[in-house]
Amino acid sequence: MEFQFFLEVLVGGLLAGVMYSLVALGFVLIYKASGVFNFAQGALVLFAALTFVGFQNMGLPFWAALIITLGVMVLMGIGIEKIVLRRLVNQPPISLFMATIGLSFFIEGLAQMVWGTEVHGLELGITDEPFEVGGVFISSFDLFAAGISGTLVAVLALFFQKTKLGRALRAVADDHQAALSVGIPLQHIWAIVWAVAGFVALVAGLLWGSRLGVQFALTLVVLKALPVLILGGFTSVPGAIVGGLIVGAGEKLAEVYLGPYLSGGIENWFAYVLALVFLMVRPEGLFGERHIERV
Amino acid sequence: MIYRESGQFKTSYQNDSVIFPIKQDRMFIFALLALAAFVVPMFASEYMLSGILIPFLVLSLAALGLNILTGYAGLLSLGSAAFMAVGAFATYNFLVRVPGMPLLLALVLGGLCAAAVGILFGLPSLRIKGFYLAAATLAAQFFVEWVLTKFSWFTNHSASGVISSPPLEVFGIALDTPVSKYLFTLAVVVVLALAAKNLVRSSTGRAWMAVRDMDVAAEVIGIPILKTKLLAFAISSFYFGIAGALYAFILLGTVDAQAFDLHRSFQILFMIIIGGVGSILGSFLGAAFIVLLPIVLNLLGQLLHGIVSTQFLSNLEMMIFGGLIIFFLIVEPLGLAKMWQITKEKLRLWPFPH
C-alpha cells in the first residue's frame, strides 16, 4: 500500500515534470539560437491559449481554430524578433532579459485587452478519469500530455541534429560571427526560431490551459520552468526533458515525504533549492555548455 | 555659461576627490536637499507625501542596494525582495519582543539580519555565474517567503500572518504624521546614499568593479574573490533590509510576506535597468520613473474616462508600461543616468559646441 502510494506520487511527478519541460523547451530554443533568456514565454503561452479559446468561442471548429492560432503565434514570434530584438542586438544579456520582461507585460496586457479578462475552460476532449495499472492510479490526461511533450521534444531534438536548418541553428547559437561568415542568414534563422518557440508556446498553452483553465495564472508556469532550465542547462533540448523529470518527481516526492517534517508547502522552493544543489556540482547545468574562461 | 568652471582650482588631493567637484553641482545638491527637507513638507499634500515621495525614497534605497550588487559587483540577483522581507520581519521582531528598543537600532539590527541571510544565499556565487546565479537567487526568494509565512514565530503568532507596525518614535518624536514619516525616511535615505557613494569610490568599490568585469583576472591580481563577492551580498542585503523595514513600517504600516514577492524583485530590477546600472544617481532616477509611471498612466486614463471602458484603460496601462521599458532599453540602454550625464556634459560646455 505504501509502495503503491510512492509509485503514484512518483509517476504523477514524472508526468507533471514533462509538462514543465514543455514550457522550458520554449526557453531553450530561443536561448540556444540567440542567447536571449525569453521571460515573455509565459505571456506567449497565455496569449496562445486565449487566442485559441477566443476563436473557438467565435464558433470555429477545433482544427480551424488551431491552425489560425498557430499562424498568429508564428506571426507574433517573427514580429517580436523584428521589432524588439533586432534593435537590441549588441546589448548585454541583462538588457535583453529586461526587454523580454517588458515584453511579457505588453503581451499580457494585449492578450487581455483583445480577448477580455474572462476565465475560460479548455476542453481537449480527453476525460480526466484515472485508470489503474497494477493498483497505481494514473491520470489519463497527464499521460496524454506527457506523450505529446515527449513527441515534441523528440522531433525538435531530431530537427537540431539531422536537418540542415537545425545545424544552421546550432551554428548560430555557437558563434554569430562565424555563422555569418559561413553564409548562414542570421535574420532568417532568428525569425524561424521565434516562430518555432511560438508553436511550442501554443502546445504548452493548450495543455496547461486544459489543466488550469485559460486565465492569467498561466503566466506563472514560467516559474516552474526555471528550475528545469537550471538543472538541464539553458542550451540543451534533452536537458529540458531530463531536468523536467527530475524537478517534477523530486518536487512531489519531497512534498509528500519531507513536507510533514517541515509542516508542508515546500513545493515552491524545493525545486529551486534542488537546482541550486545541482549547480554547485555542475555550474552550467547537467547538459549545458561549459564556459571556457579566458583572462 | 551655467557651469562657469574657470577659477575653480583644486589645491589639495582631498579637494580634488570630493564627490561633487564642480561648485555649481555642490550648490545644486544642497539646494535640492534643502528643498526636500524644508520646503516640501510645508507645501506638499498628504497624497504627495504618502503616495509618491515616501514610496520613491524607500524604493530608491532598495534600488541602491541592487545597484551595488548587480551594477557594481556584477552579480545578478532576482531575490532582492526576499532580503527586504527579512529586514522588515527582523525589525518587527526586535521592536516587539525587546521592550524599549529604539527604532534606529532596530532598523540597523534588521539590516544586519538581512545581511547575514544575504551572505548565506550569496555563497553559490562563488561557483555559479550569470543567469544561473540569477535563477539560483530565486531559491532565496521563494524559500524566505515560505519561511516567513510558515513559522508563526516571525509574525508574533498572528492568525493571519500579517505584521502590524507598533507606534513608532525616534528621539522622542512620534512618527505618526506623513510629514514626520517623510522627514525620517529622507534622513535615512540621504545618509545611506552618501555611504553608498563613498563605498563605490573606495577600494572596495574598485574591487567590485574588477570582479564584475572579469573575475578570473581580478583573482589573478590578488583581489580576494570570496570576500569581495560576499561583501557585496552583505552590504546590498543590508540596504535591502532597511528598505524593507521602512516599506513595512513607514510606507504601508502593515505587511505580510506576500508584499515581498517576485514581482517586487522584478520591480527593483526594472528600476536599476531604467535608471542606469552601476550608478548611484541611476537608482534614484529609476525609482522615480517606476513609482510615477503607473500613477501618471492612471491619471491620464482618467481623462479618457467615459470614452473607453476602464478595463481597456487598465490593460492599456500594462501595455504602455511594458512598451516604455522596451523603448528605454532600445533608445538608451545605459539608462536615465547616462542621459543625465550626456546632458550635463553638454551643459558644461554650453553655449560652446565643444
Add this chain to the structure above:
Amino acid sequence: MKHFALKSLTFAVAGLMAAGTALAAEQFIPIPSYRVGPYASGGAKYYGGMIDYINYVNMKEGGVGGVKLTYEECETEYKNDRGVECYERLKKKGEAGASAFNFMSTGITYATMDRAAADKIPLMTIGFGRADAKDGSVFPYVFPLVTSYWSQATAKIQFIGQRLGGMDKLKGKKIVNLYHGSAYGKETLPVLDAMAKKHGFELVNIEVPAPGTEQQSQWLEVRRQKPDFVILRSWGVMTPAAIKAAAKVGYPRDKIVAVWWGGSEEDVVPAGEAAKGYIAGAFAADGKNFPLIQEIEKTVYGAGKGNLSDKTAIGTVNYNRGIVGGIMMVEAIRVAQGKFGKKALNGDEVRWGLENLNLSQDRLKTLGVANMIPAVKTSCANHEGSGYTRFMQWDGKAWKPVSNWIAPDNAVLDPLIKASATKYAQEKNIKPRDCSKEQ
C-alpha cells in the same frame, strides 16, 4: 436699458446661485477596482456591479435624499502599495471626502486600516478581511458586513453536519482542510480547530503552496487520508486546479465544501466537467430572478450606461456581490442622512450609518433583492450584522442553493474574536470604546 440689464443680471446671478446650491450636494464614492492581473475577471464584475447600482440609484431617485452620487475609479491591480496610493489619492475627493472604501482585498484592507482610522474613513470588508473586526469597540472604522471568514468556517462545519444527518454524526469523522499557503488561507485554522474540539471530528490541515497551480501531491495525500469531507479554502487559480486534481484522484466533488471566494463562475468554468457537484459557500445569491437585477438591466443597460462590457455577466455571483456592496454603501448613506441631514456626508458620518444599518428582509424586498442576502443589523458591538452563510452547488451550468441560511456558532466565535481583538488593541495601544455608553 440699464435697468433691464441690471435686473436680468441680478436674476441671472440669483439663478446661478440657486442652481449652484442645488448642484453643490454630491456624495463621493471611491471605487478602488482591479481590472488587470490574476483576479481581474472577478474584480471587473464586482466593481461593475457596484457602479451599475450607483448609476441606477442616480437614475431612479436622483441620488440619495436628493444628493447625487459621484464616483471615481482607481486601479489597484490587487496590489497593496497601489491600494494605499489609491486610498491616498481618493480620500479627499468630492465635497466632504470619500464615503467609505471597499477594496475587495484583505491585503489592501490591512495596509490601509491604520490610516483610515486616523483619517476617520470607514472600510467595508464584505465577506473578507479581519474577522475580529466584528468587535466595533476595537475596530470602529472596519465593517466586515454580512459574514466574515470565521462565521463561514463554523457554517461549513454545520453544513457538513447537516449532510451527515446531524451534528452528532460528526464525531469520529475526518475532515481535511486544504488551504492556500498564504495569510488568507491560514485565517480559519484556529476556528476549525475549535470546532473540531467541540464536535469531536478529526481535522487534517494540508497546505497548498501559493498560487496553487500544482496540487497533485496534496490530493494524493487527501486520497490516502480518505476524509469524509474536504474543506477547500482557495482563491484564484487554486480553485480550478483543486477541482481538476480532485477529479484526477477520483475524489467525489460533492464532498468538497469551499469558501465563497472559491465559489463563482470564474472558479468552476475552467474546470469544465470536473466541477459538477462541487459545493461552495455564498453570502449573496446569484441569478437574475431578483427584481432589482432585472430593473438594472432594463434601465441602466437600456440607457447604455452599463459598466460590464459583456451583458451575460449580469446575475453572476461576483456581479451580485458587487450589487450588494453598492446596496450597503447606499443604505449606510441613507441611514446617516437620517441623523445628519440630507447633505454631502463625510467619512465619519457614513461610519455612523454603517454602524446603525437595519436591512431587514422587508427592506431588502423593497429594494428588490429579497433573500439575496440575510438580514443585516449592525451595532457598535457587532459590525458584522448577520453572520449567516448559505451553500450552493454547481450542476455544470448554474449554481443551485443546497441549504438555507446557516447561523454562525457564536459560542465558539465570541471568545476567539474577543481574544484576537484584545491582542490587537494591546499591540496598537488602542483604548476600546465602551459600546454600552454610546447607545
